Amino acid sequence: MRIAISTGGGDAPGLNAVIRAAVLSAINRGWDVLGIKRGYAGLLGEDEVIPLTKDTVRGIAHLGGTILRTTNRGNPFHYPIRQPDGTIVEVDRSGELIARAHDLGIDAIITIGGDGSLAIGQRLFECGVKIVGVPKTIDNDVSGTVNTFGFDTAVNTAIEAIDKLHTTAESHDRVIVMEVMGRHAGFIALYSGLAGTADVILIPEIPYDIERVCEKIMARDRAGRHFSIVVTAEGAYPVGGEESSIGDSLPGQERRVGGVANKIAREVQNRTGKECRSLTLGHLQRGGMPTGYDRLLATRFGGAAVRAVADGLFGHMVALQSPHIVCIPIAQVLTTTKRVDPSSDIVLTARATGISFGD
Numbered sequence: 001m002r003i004a005i006s007t008g009g010g011d012a013p014g015l016n017a018v019i020r021a022a023v024l025s026a027i028n029r030g031w032d033v034l035g036i037k038r039g040y041a042g043l044l045g046e047d048e049v050i051p052l053t054k055d056t057v058r059g060i061a062h063l064g065g066t067i068l069r070t071t072n073r074g075n076p077f078h079y080p081i082r083q084p085d086g087t088i089v090e091v092d093r094s095g096e097l098i099a100r101a102h103d104l105g106i107d108a109i110i111t112i113g114g115d116g117s118l119a120i121g122q123r124l125f126e127c128g129v130k131i132v133g134v135p136k137t138i139d140n141d142v143s144g145t146v147n148t149f150g151f152d153t154a155v156n157t158a159i160e161a162i163d164k165l166h167t168t169a170e171s172h173d174r175v176i177v178m179e180v181m182g183r184h185a186g187f188i189a190l191y192s193g194l195a196g197t198a199d200v201i202l203i204p205e206i207p208y209d210i211e212r213v214c215e216k217i218m219a220r221d222r223a224g225r226h227f228s229i230v231v232t233a234e235g236a237y238p239v240g241g242e243e244s245s246i247g248d249s250l251p252g253q254e255r256r257v258g259g260v261a262n263k264i265a266r267e268v269q270n271r272t273g274k275e276c277r278s279l280t281l282g283h284l285q286r287g288g289m290p291t292g293y294d295r296l297l298a299t300r301f302g303g304a305a306v307r308a309v310a311d312g313l314f315g316h317m318v319a320l321q322s323p324h325i326v327c328i329p330i331a332q333v334l335t336t337t338k339r340v341d342p343s344s345d346i347v348l349t350a351r352a353t354g355i356s357f358g359d
Contacts (some may be wrong), residue, residue: 021302
């Protein structure tokens with residue numbers, strides 16, 4: 001048996017731990033393992049396909065990033081090609097990819113990624129490629145799994161930032177608005193905001209009213225608490241409005257969401273007269289060493305993916321359904337995207353402890 005491993009989409013702490021576990025699990029079965037560089041670029045002649053050995057993966061479990069590198073612009077069904085005049089066109093190179101995999105004797109591919117990578121994996125599976133998926137996203141928005149690796153690390157990064165913002169905000173009687181990742185799902189904002197004792201949490205699942213946000217801040221001011229911490233997901237938006245965007249998107253990419261923290265800080269300062277500052281954590285949430293929880297989850301996923309290959313469970317994704325790791329059809333995963341449930345216990349607990357969601 002010869003398998004290949006691909007990492008696609010945004011990077012997340014724990015990717016190397018998955019790679020290590022999958023490689024060791026496969027080698028100990030007597031299999032060969034290849035690593036496809038930059039998503040599927042290695043199979044398309046735009047990067048390498050390298051052998052993965054015990055030496056290759058030694059000492060990488062604690063490292064952030066991915067030794068295979070990654071891309072969010074490598075969909076083989078819509079592959080961007082730059083023309084001589086500088087324009088970008090998208091072409092279907094999936095046939096080329098499948099032929100190259102066949103030439104290399106690849107029997108199955110373990111694809112590690114979020115919804116986008118899993119959707120590509122499902123299409124390749126429908127084209128006859130033997131695919132097993134591993135869910136990866138710091139946003140924790142893949143359906144069918146309680147958690148994705150990288151999420152816990154991102155939350156802890158945000159909590160550490162909130163802890164530090166508390167001291168400077170209180171020292172200066174300021175309102176500080178911190179923006180975290182989460183285009184469509186507010187899990188990072190919700191978990192870090194509650195654990196970090198923020199005063200306001202804004203998430204895409206609960207559109208906010210800026211007047212309610214200001215009411216919460218001024219209520220604290222009247223109570224002698226002259227500072228406030230607002231944690232907002234990048235995809236949070238006002239009632240009747242839309243999410244904020246920044247800059248220009250590259251061809252084939254979605255509109256870049258962000259800038260909401262700066263927008264909210266300006267509005268709060270104009271309406272309350274209080275000094276406001278904004279901070280965007282951005283890619284800090286993707287970087288650094290994975291937490292112990294993420295290393296363990298990623299390692300479990302890597303081992304389970306190899307077992308899924310051995311069991312012939314192609315077109316499936318490994319998932320955490322506590323306390324077990326199970327396999328579920330990728331097609332089923334793609335039918336819905338996981339979002340924060342506004343009636344969930346964690347939202348109810350946040351409300352009960354006095355946190356405002358701006359609604």
